Amino acid sequence: MTTKTISKKAFKEFVNAIIAAEKVIGVQAKGERFDFAELTSADDLRLDYDVTLQAPKKYFLPPCETLMTFEVGGGYQSHIADEPFVLLGVHPYDVVAIAQMDELFSQNNADVHYLKRRANATIVAVDVVTASKNVFASSMKTATTRTGFDILLTDIGNAYVMEIATEKGRKLAAQATATVASADDLAKRESIWKANEKGLNKHPLEVNPEYLGKLLDKAYDHPVWEEKAATCFSCGSCNLVCPTCYCFNVQDDVNWDLKTGQRGRAWDGCLLDGFAKVAGGHDFRKKRADRFRHRLYRKAKYVPAKIDGQIACVGCGRCVGACLPDIANPVSVYNRLVDDLGIG
């Protein structure tokens, strides 16, 4: 690992050099908001963004992708995307989310479609400059991260501190004109980290996130699920914008020859009506409240059991903003449970 400092001017040149060499996905303005999109010029890059509309998961688990092609009466052929790219401007909470997804898609039955895309990615993370209006990453301990990226950038005013963490990062950074970071630069970075670890907290969680699993052990029949879900549209917006939701649906379509075709997968959401419905019509999670509860149990209990206790909510706040009736905010539910059930 090496830590360098790169001036903003040199950084721009560096970005343009990468763009000339390979596919770069970077954060850019999209209307009044920001999102990841293919970058054609360093001028469009907005590392001062607050939060992106979509989570970067879409580059590893796209909203819709072809898993395989087939021939009726014949066999199936895997369709695996294979194109290297640089993902530029990932916030620490999203880096943590990607690391969780990496584990979930690797463990037990490894998913080659996800992992191939992931292996092709070089992740350039960036520490948060502007707090979004719903971020609570400080509460989830994901406001900063020391792992999960190939390069980490920290804006220290006229320059970026550039931590090169992996071999991939080193290869990429070889194109950058940078100097070894001074003690002063590192101190500036340290103070930014300290500030973010406290300050990205628009919805403070009243307990240590590690405690959430235990809290949920006592909360299954709490009235909050019914109360909140009473105004749930079951629109799945909270699932779809979430950086750690990864449920999907699979569907076949044929070409007009009616002989060849493809099997694709698309994002799905456990809040959607019919998510647990089997052929024949029986729906195993028919009530809105049950689906609403399932998501928050997944985030703080079910998924953590698979990833070494990590809470599968990274505090990005996207669901808070995406939920029209304003019921999706995990903090407001968890805090309500803390208030009613105590932490003893």
Add this chain to the structure above:
Amino acid sequence: MCECCSVEKDIYLPQTATVQEARILNATEIFVRFGMDDGNFDYVPGQFVEVSIAGIGEAPLTIASSPTFTGGIDMVVRRIGNVTNAIHKLRPGDKIGIRGPLGNGMYPVAEARGRNVVFICGGIGLVPQRSFINYVLDNRDDYGDVAILLGTKDPSQRFLTEELEAWARRKDVIFIETVDKGDASWKGKVGVVTTLISEIKDTLAGAVVSVCGPPIMYKFVLMSLAEYNIPADDIYLNLERKMKCGVGKCGHCQINNVYVCVDGPVFKYSDLATLPEAI
């Protein structure tokens, strides 16, 4: 093998298999026997496969045969959706796609050895049980008394009747059958499957009990079994859920924290006790 991420296979990719036999059993059920084109298929009773019909889709179906039978892999399929409708059109020689065997929750073929075994089946729930039943019958000396209870909605929905009759004829098997609603031709018992449980009191003592049927059936069967003090450790339930990917990723089949497709589909009842969504 993918070089950069060292994943050896695509878990979603079906292997081809060929239909050996396809026989319509009644208005809704078809019996299909198939063989894998590459010959490889080792399974344990209770496991399932994801069956692909190209262009239509994929559906999870439990294996109906026992691994003790080497002449092919059996399924009995109710027409209920796109894939199962397409399966009803299969003819010998047709190609299908198979992923599996899937599921780590299997029938307790080893644990049940030396003990009585009771099968409680509701309707199409007979199909997964047949794998375990045939396994036990093919290793008959390894097990104690065997009782099979079967409840079907009405006589027209019965299937594999020749096998049922063969079980009924066997001296070393108690086979009792009922229908919820009889008709003019039906001479047998009428009533739900739970009404049969009292008839096998003796076999139930110390037995391993295996249950499979429609969602509504489990609650009532478990209430009856509680009356006979069958420990939750000795009751095995084969659960149906929407097992879309079959490999623990897509999320559709979750019962609380448990994935039916990888942790089941057969569960020890004692392992489900803490899962409110299970029964």
Add this chain to the structure above:
Amino acid sequence: MSKPRVAIFDFACCEGCQLQIVNLEEEIIDLVGAVDVVEWREASTDHSDEYDIAIIEGSITRPEDEQRVKQIRSRAKVLVALGACATTGGVNKLKNNFDLDDVKRAVYGKDAGKPHLGTAMTKAVDEVVKVDFHVHGCPIDRGEFTYVVRSLLMGKTPEIPEWPVCVECKSKGNICVWELGQVCLGPVTRAGCGARCPTTRFRCFGCRGYIDNPNVDAAREVIERYGLDINALKEKMILFASKQEPTIYG
């Protein structure tokens, strides 16, 4: 296997959904190659009473149309309702909010009483005959239509979304148009259009009809949260959701 014979019929509508089929461009060659189009007034002079698949565009607004659609149903193995007018009654159902005589006078003036202008309450096709498949939308989505046709040719039931437009809108990474100050019906409207309108920063009008279980309480809550009057929502819903159940209209 011989190709299925397809007949396309229009009732009360603007015929814009048929136009979407005509506008399939290269794909229309594939479509007419895969089926045998035996009747399609908008694109062909052929006429036939022998068909397997009947595609009905438009709503049923006159007693004689009821008879005609019943006859079509009796001949067709499969009947598909095409477009909002056929699947839900669509814009034509606006009429059902008013007294029929007033409607006739407003539209036909002094000729309102003439027998050939006899008009009745608007009905969606499935209010008159059994509909096997619905292709929603005003106009239909071409991609969804061709998917439905291919599914029928494969003998499979097409998977039409049960979920709302928000799913497709969020999958596209759109800014929610509620944030832009618009009253969008996406959360209660059936997806399948690819969130066509909100993707262009224009509110969803609900042309595909309600999802199976729209949460009307949630809609009220959101209206209050955004400081709007419930009428702001009602007046948006009247266009495509008049007299649909469940509704908060009226």
